[in-house]
Every structure is written in C-alpha cells, then in structure tokens.
Amino acid sequence: LVWIRPDIEEMIEAVDWTTLVFFITLFIVVGAIREVGVIAWLAARIGEMVGGNLPLAMGVVLWSAALLSTVIPNIPFTAAMLPVIGYLTNTIPGADNLVLFYCLSVGAAMGGNGSLIGASANLVTAGIAERAGYPVTYREFLKRGLPALLLTVGLAMAWLWLRF
Numbered sequence: 111l112v113w114i115r116p117d118i119e120e121m122i123e124a125v126d127w128t129t130l131v132f133f134i135t136l137f138i139v140v141g142a143i144r145e146v147g148v149i150a151w152l153a154a155r156i157g158e159m160v161g162g163n164l165p166l167a168m169g170v171v172l173w174s175a176a177l178l179s180t181v182i183p184n185i186p187f188t189a190a191m192l193p194v195i196g197y198l199t200n201t202i203p204g205a206d207n208l209v210l211f212y213c214l215s216v217g218a219a220m221g222g223n224g225s226l227i228g229a230s231a232n233l234v235t236a237g238i239a240e241r242a243g244y245p246v247t248y249r250e251f252l253k254r255g256l257p258a259l260l261l262t263v264g265l266a267m268a269w270l271w272l273r274f
Contacts, residue, residue, distance in 0.1 A: 126237045133183070133230065140186040149190060153197040164204045168270055171195065171213040176263045179221025180228050180256070188218045209274040216266045224259035226251040 143149060160167040179187050195214050199205045222229030226236055226248045236246045 126234060129230070129233050129237055132233070133186075136183060136186050137189075140190045144190060144193070149193050150197075153194040156194065157198060157201050160198075160202065162203050164202055164209070164274075165271060167198055167202050167205065168209060168213050168274070169267060171198070171210050172217040172263065172267055172270065175214050175217025176221035176224070176259060179218045180224035180252075180259065183227055183233075184218040184222040184229050188214060191218075207274065209270065212274075213270060216270070217263065220259055220262045220266060223262070224252070224255045226255075228255070 156167075156170060160170055175187070175191065191214055195210045199208065199210050202210070222232065226232050226246065232251070236251075239246050
C-alpha cells in the first residue's frame with residue numbers, strides 16, 4: 111500500500127458495507143447471547159436430551175448445526191456453539207475423540223449451502239451479483255440450496271457414524 115499509493119476513496123467505495131455491518135452486528139448479538147447464559151442453558155438441555163448416547167448426540171449436533179446454519183450464518187453460529195460442544199464432549203462417554211466437533215464443523219459448513227445467509231461467501235457473492243445486475247433472492251437460493259443440504263448432510267451423517 112505504501113508503494114502503490116491506492117486511492118483511499120476508491121477503496122472505501124469498493125467495500126460491501128451492508129455485509130460488513132451485518133457481520134459486525136451478528137457477532138455482537140452472538141456475544142450477548144453467550145454473556146446472558148443462553149449458550150450454557152442450551153448445552154445443558156442438549157446434554158439432557160441425548161443422555162450418554164453418542165450416536166444420538168452426533169445426529170443432533172450435525173443436523174441442528176446444518177439446519178440452524180441456514181438461518182444463522184455459519185461462522186458466528188459455530189463460534190457460539192463451541193462451548194456447547196465442549197460441554198457435551200466432556201459429559202458423553204466416547205465423545206473424547208472430538209467426533210462432536212467434527213459433527214459441528216461438517217453440519218455448519220454444509221448448512222451454509224442451504225440458504226443465502228448461511229455462509230458469508232453466499233452473501234458476498236449475492237452482493238457482487240446484484241451490483242452486476244443479477245439479483246439472487248433468498249427464495250431462489252433456498253430452492254436450490256436446501257435439497258443439496260439435505261443430501262450432503264445425510265451422506266455426511268452416514269460417513270460419520272461409520273467412521274466414529
């Protein structure tokens with residue numbers, strides 16, 4: 111930047127401010143949810159629901175991560191869920207091999223493909239497409255993304271159960 115001396119005003123205009131502000135506020139909300147105890151409460155409820163059943167916990171974590179990542183962007187969702195998965199890993203027998211972290215990672219990553227707001231790459235690409243005159247609607251993306259999500263998460267669940 112020092113040698114090429116870019117035009118600062120031009121650089122500022124090129125920033126996708128809508129997406130940037132969206133993610134800033136989203137991380138603030140996730141921090142607030144964690145601070146007021148929602149995350150700890152959620153960990154306890156999931157722990158009660160699955161008991162010591164590791165295959166059930168794997169399914170719950172994978173599918174809830176995938177489905178929730180269609181309405182909550184997957185990066186802040188994953189950040190918020192890490193303490194939940196840590197709690198479950200420490201309380202469910204056999205989960206000490208980090209399988210629940212894999213389930214969270216795979217579910218959130220694939221869940222991001224289910225909707226327009228599921229992954230930051232989707233939002234950035236939609237913003238670029240809109241500026242180029244090719245708007246992508248939430249409904250249009252969901253029509254194509256949700257079937258792909260269901261298929262890939264189903265296959266991932268089978269693989270994770272076989273692998274772990």
